Amino acid sequence: MQRYFMLDQPAGPASLTLPKEAAHHLVTVMRARVGSQLELVLADHRAYQATVTSLEPATVTLGPALSSDPELPVAVTLACGLPKTKEKPELIVQKGTELGARRIVFFESQRSVSHWDSKKAAKKLARLEKIAAGAAEQSHRTWIPEVAYLPNLAAVLEEAADCRLVAWEESAKQGEVAALAARLGQLSAGDRLMAIFGPEGGLTEAEVAQMTAAGVTPVGLGPRILRTETAPLYLLAAVSYQLELLRG
Amino acid sequence: MQRYFMLDQPAGPASLTLPKEAAHHLVTVMRARVGSQLELVLADHRAYQATVTSLEPATVTLGPALSSDPELPVAVTLACGLPKTKEKPELIVQKGTELGARRIVFFESQRSVSHWDSKKAAKKLARLEKIAAGAAEQSHRTWIPEVAYLPNLAAVLEEAADCRLVAWEESAKQGEVAALAARLGQLSAGDRLMAIFGPEGGLTEAEVAQMTAAGVTPVGLGPRILRTETAPLYLLAAVSYQLELLRG
Known part of the structure; x- marks a missing residue:
């Protein structure tokens, strides 16, 4: 329909x-x-x-x-270190919308190669908002995710959230497997979850230290190295599986 | 590295x-x-x-x-109704490889708009195999997924598997949420899981009937409508979350 x-x-x-x-x-x-x-x-x-x-x-x-509710029980914000290519933000927004994100933020991370000045950001965001609206219609959402651009990680960390995670590949390399499931298991309906992802070169040690000092939990997403645009999709599928299918 | x-x-x-x-x-x-x-x-x-x-x-x-094992504990075959565009099989192979698929099969489904004759299939598969090899290196896999083309669903159902699922949106519409978690919870390390997905127009009732008669379990992937190339990625993330993070 x-x-x-x-x-x-x-x-x-x-x-x-x-x-x-x-x-x-x-x-x-x-x-x-x-x-x-x-x-x-x-x-x-x-x-x-x-x-x-x-x-x-x-x-x-x-x-x-309609009585059915297509929205994830928690409001997920994806905060993604700005990727290098035009295609990756578009893929994150399109697939992130299908998979239930409520808000998608790109921020200039220390290893981001691309930079958006305010004129470029306005143009990019207008196109990404159009992609989000189209994907929201097609996936039968009742919310169109907001898309935003923030100048740096500090601005991301100022946003309110009930639970904050960062996908960190070192966490995965050290064989950490329990943190994501533990944090998702603690969420209640209506909570705001923020999940943070690095750009292609990954997050710097300084950025991870800045996040853990701010109470963000490093989580592994399994033992394979996921590209910058794939990790947010894994996270959203895991949130759906844990909160909609396992608990449903 | x-x-x-x-x-x-x-x-x-x-x-x-x-x-x-x-x-x-x-x-x-x-x-x-x-x-x-x-x-x-x-x-x-x-x-x-x-x-x-x-x-x-x-x-x-x-x-x-290296002592670490990057492979999913079960061997997952994705069997995808052939999508319309060139980009979608490429995305499924690249992201499916990152997310741990062991074998990726495209088959001509009743609503598939594209058709690959044997010459075209050979060319397409050569390119898809290259994409799989590149993604396997980048994601630090130890297996390169096989990519294959099968003429129809009957050929897919002849392949051996310990558990077979079909992502069916009617299942999701009817509010079914438990089947995927129940089936994944029954898997043991080394099992072969086959997951079947329709093309853009979805599977026909006849195809779903053919599958359920063959013992394939229809499963919902949450309440949002996922595009044909997104559903396999959700499935792989759910397998990883269930078998590597929850059970790990």
């Missing part, structure tokens, strides 16, 4: 006219007709059944809200 | 000359010198420390085998 976001639209009215971009997609790309079914996510972050009642302009009547 | 595969080289000799491609990479790309350290995976699928003793030809003395 096709899904669109109208997050500035409060729930309540029985009938809605779709915004231009959704209307174009529904009518021209999906070739909807009067009577076609779709789903709309409104400002209350719930998905509603909807039925097309006219095409010009594209108007729908709203049905009941 | 740079790692190369020499899988046709039995362990034993104290000194080895590297094959041409590895020698070029080590000397020209990595700018190794006499005394540089590296790791070699030999025919016994163990990684050995090695030290460069000459550059022309590139020759090393072998040190002891």
